Amino acid sequence: MKFSALRVVKEALTGHKGWKPLWRNPQPQPDYDIVIVGGGGHGLATAYYLAKTFGKARIAVLEKGWIGSGNVGRNTTIVRSNYLLPGNQPFYEFSMKLWEGLEQELNFNAMVSQRGIINLFHTDAQRDAFRRRGNAMHLSGADAVLLDRDALRQKVPFLNYDNARFPIKGGLWQPRAGTARHDGVAWGYARGADMLGVDIIQNCEVTGFRINAGRVRGVETTRGYIGAAKVGVAVAGSSSRVMAMAGQRLPIESHVLQAFVSEGLKPVIPGVITFGAGHFYISQSDKGGLVFGGDIDGYNSYAQRGNLPVVEDVAQGGMALMPMIGRARLLRSWGGLVDMSMDGSPIIDRTAIDGLYLNGGWCYGGFKATPASGFAFAHLLATDRPHETATAYRLDRFATGHVIDERGAGAQPNLH
Amino acid sequence: MLIPHPLLGLRDAEEFVYLGDASLMQRPDPDSPTALTDFCDYVFLRDNPAGVHRELWFHEQGDRSWLVVTRNTLTHEILGAELATDAARPTVTQEPSA
Numbered sequence: 001m002k003f004s005a006l007r008v009v010k011e012a013l014t015g016h017k018g019w020k021p022l023w024r025n026p027q028p029q030p031d032y033d034i035v036i037v038g039g040g041g042h043g044l045a046t047a048y049y050l051a052k053t054f055g056k057a058r059i060a061v062l063e064k065g066w067i068g069s070g071n072v073g074r075n076t077t078i079v080r081s082n083y084l085l086p087g088n089q090p091f092y093e094f095s096m097k098l099w100e101g102l103e104q105e106l107n108f109n110a111m112v113s114q115r116g117i118i119n120l121f122h123t124d125a126q127r128d129a130f131r132r133r134g135n136a137m138h139l140s141g142a143d144a145v146l147l148d149r150d151a152l153r154q155k156v157p158f159l160n161y162d163n164a165r166f167p168i169k170g171g172l173w174q175p176r177a178g179t180a181r182h183d184g185v186a187w188g189y190a191r192g193a194d195m196l197g198v199d200i201i202q203n204c205e206v207t208g209f210r211i212n213a214g215r216v217r218g219v220e221t222t223r224g225y226i227g228a229a230k231v232g233v234a235v236a237g238s239s240s241r242v243m244a245m246a247g248q249r250l251p252i253e254s255h256v257l258q259a260f261v262s263e264g265l266k267p268v269i270p271g272v273i274t275f276g277a278g279h280f281y282i283s284q285s286d287k288g289g290l291v292f293g294g295d296i297d298g299y300n301s302y303a304q305r306g307n308l309p310v311v312e313d314v315a316q317g318g319m320a321l322m323p324m325i326g327r328a329r330l331l332r333s334w335g336g337l338v339d340m341s342m343d344g345s346p347i348i349d350r351t352a353i354d355g356l357y358l359n360g361g362w363c364y365g366g367f368k369a370t371p372a373s374g375f376a377f378a379h380l381l382a383t384d385r386p387h388e389t390a391t392a393y394r395l396d397r398f399a400t401g402h403v404i405d406e407r408g409a410g411a412q413p414n415l416h
Numbered sequence: 417m418l419i420p421h422p423l424l425g426l427r428d429a430e431e432f433v434y435l436g437d438a439s440l441m442q443r444p445d446p447d448s449p450t451a452l453t454d455f456c457d458y459v460f461l462r463d464n465p466a467g468v469h470r471e472l473w474f475h476e477q478g479d480r481s482w483l484v485v486t487r488n489t490l491t492h493e494i495l496g497a498e499l500a501t502d503a504a505r506p507t508v509t510q511e512p513s514a
Contacts (some may be wrong), residue, residue, distance in 0.1 A: 412435075
């Protein structure tokens with residue numbers, strides 16, 4: 001469905017009775033060229049770029065629930081490209097560039113707002129590490145500014161600079177980073193893919209794979225068998241569950257990550273602020289709610305809800321950083337499932353089964369990657385070669401030693 | 417979550433540090449001809465089940481014992497806990513009495 005100013009006026013005069021759903025609700029066909037499992041941001045973006053950029057047809061996206069019901073509707077909407085390692089940073093900068101053109105690309109308001117992100121540092125050693133990170137960001141074409149304490153105080157005067165445990169010495173600022181409306185991203189990609197002929201099939205859970213002579217032939221679903229020449233799995237949070245149906249064990253644990261939103265307030269926080277030392281980060285939505293979160297709960301979970309100790313930890317982090325939010329009332333909190341990989345970095349690769357491809361392991365940072373993840377996965381599905389920014393995201397990197405461990409924490413998923 | 421410590425009774429999970437799947441106690445044989453791939457799988461691959469999961473928790477803020485906790489990852493319900501030393505002990509198969 002398309003929008004125009006004329007249409008808005010016409011609908012306003014006729015009681016808004018002419019609006020149609022943004023995408024069709026098709027019956028599944030008996031077979032497709034490419035089936036994407038998972039109708040989240042990554043799956044929808046993959047389908048969109050397959051059809052738009054790589055000219056593929058006969059594509060279906062299978063979604064267990066409804067579009068936007070999983071992690072694309074549960075994240076804290078931050079987009080940024082402030083990584084360090086060469087396997088990661090060019091990919092995330094590619095994603096940042098796609099974010100910058102996303103609304104024009106989709107002709108849909110995803111509310112991309114480049115309000116900047118600031119990572120705080122508290123020691124000389126951390127400052128040096130952030131300076132190095134900033135240089136790595138520059139090398140990939142991204143932007144980064146190292147702010148000292150005075151410059152930071154100009155921007156965000158409301159922080160507690162003299163916290164006894166973590167006095168704030170400055171921050172690494174990426175002005176082009178920001179936030180996007182997460183639901184709008186899912187809807188925009190879904191609408192774009194649908195207009196290009198992709199079948200988005202909701203309430204269709206994959207219950208098994210049909211594999212013959214080492215090659216995938218299709219998927220069993222709650223709505224019957226669907227044949228497919230290629231199957232791309234993009235179900236981060238549940239990757240292990242889905243890939244187990246194809247007999248694959250993954251270097252992934254599923255964990256729960258909580259997020260929080262306060263009541264709506266007048267604008268007080270200009271961008272995104274991260275306080276890694278205190279396990280806390282925050283931004284303010286366009287509606288005025290403070291959107292914040294912290295660490296994962298730290299144990300395997302498929303529950304889509306966390307426990308109170310982390311709620312307390314996040315609240316303490318917020319109070320340590322900016323005591324001014326202490327009177328704000330919490331409106332909602334929720335949890336989402338994340339694929340915690342063994343090195344903290346994602347996987348976009350072929351699998352041991354011909355025609356079966358995996359996109360997962362996004363840890364707690366998949367939302368910012370949505371456009372590039374979709375583009376790179378579409379590239380892989382269409383050409384059987386990895387996209388140039390995603391060559392490091394191999395499934396076999398753990399065996400070959402080419403891990404991408406930003407945190408340097410080793411094979412301990414709850415530490416990444 | 418409250419973990420039923422076999423020696424100390426119900427303890428808050430906050431006193432513990434989580435390591436992961438209890439199968440980590442079964443280290444592969446380093447002399448096996450497939451030791452390289454066995455160790456790679458041991459270090460990096462996980463079953464990661466949705467449902468009942470046996471997992472290692474370390475009572476760091478308590479008696480510093482390792483426990484094997486059985487927990488449902490879909491509901492966070494804790495189904496039992498035993499000392500890891502007991503769990504690691506080889507099971508004695510008893511002859512059926514005549």
